[in-house]
Amino acid sequence: MSTNNDVTVVQQDNTAMIRKPDPVATVTPLADIYETPDAYVLLLDMPGATKDSISITMDQSTLVIRASVEGYVRENATLLFNEIPGVGFQRTFNLTDGIDRDNVDARYENGVLMVKLLKKEELKPREIRIQ
DSSP, X not given: OEEEXXXXXXXXXXXXXXXXXXXXXXXXXXXXXXXXXXXXXXXEEOTTOOGGGEEEXXXXXXXXXXXXXXXOOOTTOOOOOOOOOOEEEEEEEXXXXXXXXXXXXEEEETTEEEEEEEEOGGGXXXXXXXX
């Protein structure tokens, strides 16, 4: 048995099996944030996550987004080398007082989570009429 760069090569019978350490890494997903007249829109890149694996929680001042992605498992196959382990995503955002916490919309499509945080009415732009 030899080790090189945290990869272990194990000889079993006539097959060499290569294994890497198996901790699940936590990754900060990349994000874009847009402001529209009515809302703040967050886009988070979370490839491999499923709608059911994503958790979004919000308190008075913090929005926390988490997801977990399991490693790929093939039926009727023996894993010989693994560089695509499971991963956990987590990102925290500080919220302003101007967010309407009762009107938040979230959608997940093609590996991208979109969270729309609507602004409170008093923060939305308005036109003032001249008398």
